[in-house]
Amino acid sequence: MPALGSTVLYTLSETDAATINQRRDDLRIVGLRVFAGLEAEPGQTFPATVTRVDGDAANVQVALDGTDVYWAPARTEGDPGEQGTWVQLASS
Template identity: 50%
Template sequence: MQPTIGRIVHYTLTEHDAEAVNRRRADYANRPDGPGNEGFQAHVGNHAEAGQTFPAEVVRTFGGTAVNLQVKLDGSDTYWATSRNEGEPGQQGCWIWPPRT
């Protein structure tokens, strides 16, 4: 099946992905003036780790199975995963179709 814009898939974070998510969250939490109400996106949520799988929305396709994704994290923010390919369940840096139960 070909991915199309708006479809929900499952994406598994890489070490690099998790570091990027946690760095943004730490930057927000450790601001010198503290968290406030400036209107900026607050990057807060549970610690991200490589190998964790989250739902993601396909936002662009490149033909075949390469896509850009907005990963819905366990927190107030998302992660933009670009040029990711379909893979196997649990394969880091790849997406899969949600299993049917």
């Protein structure tokens, strides 16, 4: 398991992308342009910071391509590109 504060790569699921885009749209409807960025799509991979480790799952804050972040709780490690999972960065 990654340590708290470490960076992993997280791949968005269909639900993640829909949640992100809906949140951005909801704020635009009320006239707030709080978040700016490209539309989130399933399968996109972004860096994420581990905020909690619980057994074989981790909560991560995903740094999106824009001005906002996405909290993805209780996500497990997966294979690179597997939607809704994170992978540890290779050691250099």
